[in-house]
Amino acid sequence: MRQDPIAVLGMGAMGLPMARNLARAGFPVTVWNRTPGRDGEARSAGAVAAATPAEAALPVVLTVLPDLPEVVEVLAGEDGLLAGWRRAGVDRPLLVVMGTVSPAAIRDLGDRLPDVRLVDAPVSGGDVGADAATLSIMVGGHADDVLRLRPYFAVLGTTVRHLGPLGAGQLAKACNQIVVAATLTAVSEALALAVKGGLDPAVVVEVLQGGLAGSRVLDVKKDRWLSHDFTPGGRAVNQLKDLVFAVEAGREVGVPLPVTATVEQMYSAMCALGFGDDDHSGVYQVYETLSDKASAR
DSSP states (O other): OOOOOEEEEOOSTTHHHHHHHHHHTTOOEEEEOSSTTOOHHHHHTTOEEOSSTGGGOOSEEEEOOSSHHHHHHHHSSTTSHHHHHHHHTOOSOEEEEOSOOOHHHHHHHHHHOTTSEEEEOOEESHHHHHHHTOEEEEEESOHHHHHHHHHHHHHHEEEEEEEESTTHHHHHHHHHHHHHHHHHHHHHHHHHHHHHTTOOHHHHHHHHHHSTTOOHHHHHHHHHHHHTOOOOSSBHHHHHHHHHHHHHHHHHHTOOOHHHHHHHHHHHHHHHTTOTTSBGGGGHHHHHHHHHHHHTO
16 A cells, blocks of 8 residues: 655654654655754664755654744745745645644644644653654644544554644643643652652652552653663653643633642752753652752751
8 A cells, every 4th residue: 555755853752763663664754853863763764864844845744843933943944844845836735743832822823824734743652652652642633634644643653532623632732741740740759758768769669550659650760760860751841841831721721720830830940950951750859959958957
């Protein structure tokens, strides 16, 4: 069966394994990254590298970029997607925003791009899920566009849900990020208490995993806490961005989010302390810093 070509823009911790998995599945894949040389794994799987976004302006383009300003940037200019689509004669291209962005902002972008079919499809599962092709994909957009994307999404994830019109995927992702960030913070708080109280953190983690406190977050991130290695999978600065979007979404629909607001402040403190580029499980370091200061009094 013929596989339609697809472009993936953004070869970071998520975009690179996603592009690789699409290429391995037999799709003709074109990749682009702002910093050259990071697409080797995708090219080894059969992907072709583009020098500019314009060269990657295929009828279907996935962007795996940190936020909407980066998406707008790859759209603009003579080397951008819009110019590339015009030169290639692509009518009504399908642009899929897979990074986490503001639900309101993605709807606004859709209004400003009437000639582009825009779909939001943020993912959950982190770099581990992207590598294993087990992502959860939350999709917002027109039903016909989502149906067209099903073969690609089936390669990238095991849970794919169309939640409604444009922006619905991002709202679902905001809900996801509330739970992820709150769980990371709660586990960090619990481990900080355990360590200061003289308990073995490895044993505490084992106990947590065996009971109602067990979670996918704990399974994936436990080694980072136990080894104190916060090399980023998901960066704290991006977690903070996502929490800001969640608080904004709550304000927009009139739902108070007091837990989310508190967790947002913890990640704001983490970034202010210089840990913003660490893995988001590194919020544990905020507790360490606060505990050390309290002990020094």
